Amino acid sequence: MTPQENNAPPSIAVLVGSVRQSRVGRSIADWFVAHAARRNGLDLDLVDLAEVALPFADTPPGGNSASPISGRLAAADAFVVVTPEYNHSFPAALKNAIDWHYQEWVRKPVAFVSYGAGSGGIRAVEQLRLVFAEVQAATTRSGVVLRAPWERLDDNGRLVDDEPLRRAADATLSELTWWAEALRVARQVRP
Numbered sequence: 785m786t787p788q789e790n791n792a793p794p795s796i797a798v799l800v801g802s803v804r805q806s807r808v809g810r811s812i813a814d815w816f817v818a819h820a821a822r823r824n825g826l827d828l829d830l831v832d833l834a835e836v837a838l839p840f841a842d843t844p845p846g847g848n849s850a851s852p853i854s855g856r857l858a859a860a861d862a863f864v865v866v867t868p869e870y871n872h873s874f875p876a877a878l879k880n881a882i883d884w885h886y887q888e889w890v891r892k893p894v895a896f897v898s899y900g901a902g903s904g905g906i907r908a909v910e911q912l913r914l915v916f917a918e919v920q921a922a923t924t925r926s927g928v929v930l931r932a933p934w935e936r937l938d939d940n941g942r943l944v945d946d947e948p949l950r951r952a953a954d955a956t957l958s959e960l961t962w963w964a965e966a967l968r969v970a971r972q973v974r975p
C-alpha cells in the first residue's frame with residue numbers, strides 16, 4: 785500500500801496505545817473514530833495494538849517490514865495516538881509499536897487523544913512528542929485530553945461525549961488534516 789494520492793481524502797490511522805484487558809482505551813478510540821467519521825472526506829483505520837503481535841524480543845533498529853501493521857501505517861497520511869498515562873509516561877506496548885517501525889512515521893503528522901487521572905495523560909503526550917521527533921514525525925499542538933474517562937462510560941462501556949469534548953476533537957482533526965495534506969504534497973514534491 786502507498787499513501788493516498790494528492791486528491792484523495794487524508795487517511796488517518798488511529799492507534800489504540802493501551803493493551804490491558806480491562807482498558808478504557810478502546811472505548812475512547814471507538815468514540816474518536818465514530819466522531820471523526822462524521823466529517824466528510826476522512827479515511828479512518830483503527831489500529832488496535834491489542835490485536836497485533838509485535839514481540840518485544842524482535843524489536844529491530846530502523847523498522848521491520850515484517851510488522852503485521854507496516855502496510856497500514858505506511859498507507860496512512862496521519863496518525864492519532866490514543867494513549868493513557870502510566871506512571872507519568874506512555875504504555876510500553878505503544879513505545880514498542882513505535883520502535884517496531886521507522887519509515888512508516890517519517891514526515892507525517894501525529895495528534896494525541898490522551899487520558900488518565902488528574903492530568904488527563906498530558907505527561908504521556910509530552911514524552912511522546914520527544915519520541916516522535918526522533919522518527920521525524922510532526923506532532924500537533926491541538927489534542928484531546930480526557931480526565932477520568934471511566935466516569936464517562938455508559939452501561940455498554942461507550943464513552944459519552946459533550947460539547948467541549950467534540951470541539952476538542954474537531955480542532956484536533958482540523959489541525960491534523962491540514963498537516964496531513966500539506967506533508968503529503970511535500971513528501972511527493974521533495975521525497
Ligand SMILES: Cc1cc2nc3c(=O)[nH]c(=O)nc-3n(C[C@H](O)[C@H](O)[C@H](O)COP(=O)(O)O)c2cc1C
Pocket residue numbers: 802803804806807808809810868869870871872873899900901902903904905934
Ligand atoms: C501501571 C499504571 C500506572 C498509572 N499511572 C498513572 C499516572 O501516572 N497518572 C495518571 O493520571 N494515571 C495513571 N494511571 C491510571 C490510568 O491512566 C487509568 O487506569 C487508565 O484507565 C489507563 O488506561 P487503560 O485503561 O486504557 O489502560 C495508571 C494506570 C496504570 C495501569
